[in-house]
Amino acid sequence: MVDAALGAWLDAHAQALDLGDCDPHSVLSQLAGANLLRVGIDPSQGGSGGTLADAVDTVAGVASHSVTAAFVLWGQRAFIEYLLHSPNVRLRARLLPDLLDGSLAGATGLSNAMKFLSGIESLQVRATEAQDGWSFAGRLHWVTNLRKEGFVVAAAIEAAAGSQPFIMAIPSHAKGLERSEDLQLMGLQSSNTAALDFNEVRLGRDWLLHHDARQFLPAVRPAFLGLQCGLSIGLARRALEQVKAHLEGTRSVLNAEYDEQRELLESVVNELKVGLLEGRFLTQAAALFRLRIALADAVASAVQLELQASGGKAFLSDHGSAFARRWRESAFIPIVTPSLVQLRAELQRQARESVA
Numbered sequence: 001m002v003d004a005a006l007g008a009w010l011d012a013h014a015q016a017l018d019l020g021d022c023d024p025h026s027v028l029s030q031l032a033g034a035n036l037l038r039v040g041i042d043p044s045q046g047g048s049g050g051t052l053a054d055a056v057d058t059v060a061g062v063a064s065h066s067v068t069a070a071f072v073l074w075g076q077r078a079f080i081e082y083l084l085h086s087p088n089v090r091l092r093a094r095l096l097p098d099l100l101d102g103s104l105a106g107a108t109g110l111s112n113a114m115k116f117l118s119g120i121e122s123l124q125v126r127a128t129e130a131q132d133g134w135s136f137a138g139r140l141h142w143v144t145n146l147r148k149e150g151f152v153v154a155a156a157i158e159a160a161a162g163s164q165p166f167i168m169a170i171p172s173h174a175k176g177l178e179r180s181e182d183l184q185l186m187g188l189q190s191s192n193t194a195a196l197d198f199n200e201v202r203l204g205r206d207w208l209l210h211h212d213a214r215q216f217l218p219a220v221r222p223a224f225l226g227l228q229c230g231l232s233i234g235l236a237r238r239a240l241e242q243v244k245a246h247l248e249g250t251r252s253v254l255n256a257e258y259d260e261q262r263e264l265l266e267s268v269v270n271e272l273k274v275g276l277l278e279g280r281f282l283t284q285a286a287a288l289f290r291l292r293i294a295l296a297d298a299v300a301s302a303v304q305l306e307l308q309a310s311g312g313k314a315f316l317s318d319h320g321s322a323f324a325r326r327w328r329e330s331a332f333i334p335i336v337t338p339s340l341v342q343l344r345a346e347l348q349r350q351a352r353e354s355v356a
Contacts (some may be wrong), residue, residue: 010069018187024192035048040231063233082220085220105152126200128155136202232298237265239305
């Protein structure tokens with residue numbers, strides 16, 4: 001799903017993207033130029049056709065070259081998915097063309113909301129009624145794809161007492177919205193990841209994505225998590241490709257483990273795609289959680305096997321820089337929201353309730 005030109009660009013810039021030495025603005029334009037933002041979207045909406053499973057393949061394809069770029073793609077594509085699920089047709093018509101061609105950055109902003117949906121934490125942005133809309137106050141601590149040239153971010157909003165939480169699209173030009181400097185991450189530095197402060201941000205109802213967060217969030221969760229799984233799929237595949245390149249001589253002892261990991265990975269990927277296409281995860285969220293955990297475990301195993309297959313060369317700066325980057329990228333997979341700890345806690349909670 002990644003053409004040769006984009007693959008070459010990503011490989012050439014992967015290290016710089018990870019360390020923050022590459023202009024973050026260029027990432028989205030490269031992805032848009034390769035038409036990756038349109039995959040899995042109906043042509044009537046400006047897409048190139050295909051399914052959500054195909055969109056997962058695009059994230060995986062990019063992640064096999066650069067998880068930073070794939071993280072940006074996930075953020076953009078997830079926001080597009082929110083817009084496609086929104087009943088606000090006028091907002092979709094206004095924003096979607098610029099999102100699809102990459103001239104406008106879309107940020108998910110719903111990591112906090114997904115944890116709220118599982119009862120893990122409360123919503124971090126609050127609304128008070130204002131003339132023709134609302135005034136918002138609060139903070140989103142970690143949001144990706146907040147391109148300084150302009151963005152729109154989705155946020156779940158805690159309404160006044162007695163009212164249901166709702167989902168808003170917040171444009172970067174909104175008065176009172178402040179973007180922090182980029183967070184100082186161990187890697188993925190060119191992903192435009194920052195915090196957002198809401199200081200009496202006023203917006204009208206024309207920016208409303210959905211009036212009921214508890215209805216909207218379960219509907220978009222399969223896309224949110226499914227696309228996110230592409231990060232793990234691509235990184236694990238690339239590590240295993242590197243393993244295969246070293247399976248000769250004394251390292252042929254790793255053949256059986258390589259075959260086992262590769263077969264297990266592709267089995268989980270197939271189960272993910274089938275579940276997305278059948279709509280199974282709309283009612284079986286726990287099954288999707290387990291697949292996300294399984295893919296994160298696959299990444300950890302694949303990178304560890306790559307280290308064994310590469311030997312001491314992987315620890316030399318001149319030869320092992322790509323491996324070191326993949327090692328840092330693999331450290332991000334378990335903690336991206338929802339983290340593996342949060343998913344396992346939610347699965348335990350569901351298990352307890354099922355026997356209560």
